[in-house]
Amino acid sequence: MKHKSIKNLTILLFTTLSFMLNAQITISGKVNFKNKGVKDISVTLKDTYDGATTDEKGNYSFQTTEKGNQTLVFSNPKFEEVEKSISIGDEPLTANADLKEQISEIAAVTISAGAIEASDKKRATALLTPIDIYTTAGADGQISSALNYLPGVQKVGESEGLFVRGGTGAETKIFMDGSLINNYFSNSVPGIAGRDRFNTSLFRGNIFSSGGYSAIYGQALSGVLILESVDLPSTTSYDFGISPLFASGSYQKLSDRKTYSFGTSLSYFNLDLIQKIFKYNTNFTKPAQGFGGDANFRIKTKSGGMLKYYMNFDKNQMAVKSLSLEPEYDQTKVDLNAANMYHNFSFRQKLGSYLLNVGTSYSLNDSKLHFSTFKNELETPQTDFNNKGNYFNLKTVMERKINRISAVRGGFEFNNAHETNNFGKNYTDLISSGFAETDMGFSNNLSAKVGLRVEHSSYLNKTNFAPRLALAYRLAKDWTSSLAYGIFYQNPESKYLNSEAPLTFQKAEHYIFQVQKTSEGRSFRLEAFYKDYQKLTKTIGDQYVQTAINNDGNGIAKGAEIFWRDKKTFKNIDYWISYSLLDTKRDFMNYPVSLTPSFAAKHTLSIVAKKFVTDWKTGFNLSYTYASGRPYYDIVSQNGTNILRQEGTVKDYSGLNFSLNYLPNLGKKDSKAFTVFVLSVSNILGNKNIYGYQFSNDGLRSSAVLPPVNTFVFVGAFISFGVDKTNDAINNNL
Known part of the structure; x- marks a missing residue:
């Protein structure tokens, strides 16, 4: 009976399986x-x-x-x-x-010709984050100095500004949350570069464009640096810094619900002690010194918008004495007394399908320069230059997404400048601008950006139209290519507007081609460019005071750049290499003929390397810069004509820099403070670099323009209460 049951069950299973197979x-x-x-x-x-x-x-x-x-x-x-x-x-x-291709912001190719971005939005393509800036040896924690280690930027030590692809420092503009900063650098005396006035930690990221930038920005012949400030801090914190150069303190309060924050800081610096320790090339009869502070508040709206306000102020002074090149004097001296103030207000809010960005800024510059001469130790006052500038900027941008990778945006901008001096100058200009731009994503492998900017200057009483176009195409999995073209306009620099000469906008056309490969831990980019300058400002006058006479200048700049960054090949080592080839000539300013500008080096090479040793709680950073010799000229005005009396080339520039960061609290879970000790040595080999030459009125005598000090050593301590940066340190980011 038992065997019969098993037999029946087996038959049932085979029958069921046969039915299922036949039913498939x-x-x-x-x-x-x-x-x-x-x-x-x-x-x-x-x-x-x-x-x-x-x-x-x-x-x-x-x-x-x-x-x-x-x-x-x-x-x-x-x-x-x-x-x-x-x-x-x-x-x-x-x-x-x-099938249809899946279009997404992550997979879509982005246009990167001329631009290097580092922000929270695109970490994968970040090339220069705020932490990178702090840990780049030789940058001294300054954004502008760190950018000197990227391709396209010239190493110009005697003057502040970003000198990009053959353009002057004034041809690159800097923006904070979309609004123009008219006084980003501190005031200084001739031959000594001003420093960044803004704390690097204020910004969460930056986009640096060395050409072909968006139609949202204007009045810059060469490029733009777009700084994006922090929204809300991660926590409430107290910070202190102390060194032989300065002392600083700040407080930042974050609300319990993380919906708003406010903060303030104060700082003081004085180079007196450092000058007594190191041998300076510059004779500071009054050491560079000053104080400043800032304040901010940030509010996150209930609907996810952000309102931010930031202000800073500073006062600085110095006096420099040097040997006179004129036989009737023994020495000359220049005294500086300056004050600056900056306010920035921005508001970002979604309105249905639209994103509204409104920003406004106000800048106040007040600079007083007093020149005097000495004969047998008797001082004789010569000239005072008292300059005061008020600048107001307002910009509104409305953006709407069309799909996941396409958008349209447009808006307007007003930039008003008013400048006066003690020689009767009373300059006012209102630049009114409108712009429209669209991002068009045709597929994950092809995208385009088309824009138009229109500007009107009340001073020039002229209007310009500036089209912009860019394309990006993915060549392979990690390889992309970009093309960019654009027309860019800029008013003549106001410091040369000392007459009623009829002038117009300066103009530059940019052509850029780029190939880029980005993979995990590695980035490579090759970029070629050509710039055609027209209507450049021509001037007449000596090396200190020049006056614009027309817009008959012109010029070209062409070259190629290579950038390679690698965090993968060598364990715990992050390094990058950049090289720039620049071929440029200009007939502008007081140049009698077309010449290579005195700030332009044909070859520039930079190498940066960083390594954090966890067992030693220390980060080691090296940087090296080489630049081929720059030209120098002795140009004078005689009978209304500019004459080139002498010319030459300075020796090649070379500088090796070193810094280390020691974190004694690393790994201590109960530590109430996070401390960083910093040691930095600039030009550690003591190379005697020369930036150029100054000449006497008759051209018979000259003196070299040198850095204030050949080798500079900085030692300092920074303490934060409430912020744990251990992970940043371990990841070689501090």
Whole structure:
């Protein structure tokens, strides 16, 4: 009886299995994209486990026992998901599908010609974050100095500003949260560069464009630096810094619900002690000294918007004495007494399908220079230059997304400048601008940006139209290419507007081609450019005071740049290498003929390397810069004509810098303070670099323009209460 039951059960199982096998239906077909079969497409019956994956030719086949009306799903992350309704009967079924590319912000190629971005939005492409700036040896924690280690930027030590691809320092403009900063650098005396007035930690990221930039920005012939301030701090904190040069303190309060914050800081610096320790090339009869502070508040709205206000002020002074090049004097001296103030207000808010950005800024510059001469130690006052400037900027941008990678934006901008001096100058100019721009994502592999900017200057009483165009195409998985073209205008510098000469906008046309490869831990970019300058300002006068006479100047700049950054090859070592080739000539300012500008080096090479040793709680940083010799000229005005009396080339520039950061609290979980000790040595080999030459009125005597000190050593301590930066340190980011 028992054997009979087993026999019956076996028959039942085989009968059921035979029925199921006979009931299975085969579903097959082909999946195409642009009329070509696509592999690795998942094909499944919705809400079942039945399905298959396409082969190399796009074919698939599977069997199912399902019946009736069903839904066939075709999916792959690179393509839009397709659902196809089918009816399964007793016969084999064929179902083909045509796919569309999945468009996404992450996968889409972005336009990067001329731009280097470092921000929270695009960490994968970040090339120069705020932490990078602090840990770049020789940058002294300054954004502008750190940018000197990127391709396209010239190393010009005797003057502040970003000298980009053959352009002057005034041809690159700096913006904070979209608003123009008219006084980014501190005031200084001739031959000594001013420093950044803004704390690097204020900004969460930056976009540096060495050409071909967006139509949202204008009045810059060469490039723009776009700084993006922090929204809300991560926590409440107290920070203190102390060194032989300065002392600083700050407080930042974050609300318990993290909906608003406010803070303030104060700082004081004095180079007196350092000058007594090191041998300076510059004779500071009054050491560079000053004090300043800032304040801010930030409010996050209930609907996710952000309102931010920031202000800073500073006062600085110094006096420099040097040997006179004129035989009737023994020495000359210049005294500086300056004050600056900056206010920035910005508001960002989503309004339905639109994003509104409103920003406004106000700058006040007050600079007093007093020149005097000495004969037999008797001082004789010569000239006072008292300059005061008020600047107001307002910009509004409205943006709307069309789809995931396409958008349109437009807006307007007003930039008003009013300057006076003690020689009767009373300059006022209102530049009114309108702009429109669209991002067009045709696919994940092709995108474009088209824009137009229109400007009107009340001083020049003229209007310009500046079109911009850029394209990006993905060549392969990690390789992209970009093209950019644009026309850019800028008013003549106001310091040369000392007459009623009829002038117009200066003009530059940019042509840029870039190839870039980005993979995990590595970045490579090759960029070639050509710039055509027209209507450049021509001046008459000596080396100290020049007056614009017309816009008949012109010039070109062309070259190629290479950038390589690698965090992967060597364990715990982050390094980058940049090289720039620049071929440029200009007939502008008081140049009698077309010449290579005195600030332009043909070859520039920079190497930066960083390593953090966790066991030693120390980060080690090195940087090296080489620049081929720059030209210098002795140009004078005689009878209304500019004459080139002498010319030459200074020796090649070379500088090796070193810094280390020691974190004694690293790994101590109960530590109430995070402390960093910093040691930095600039030009550690003591190379005697020369920036150029100054000449006497008769051209018979000259003196070299030197850095204030050949080798500079900085030692300091920074203490933060409430902020734990351990992870940044371990990840070689501090």
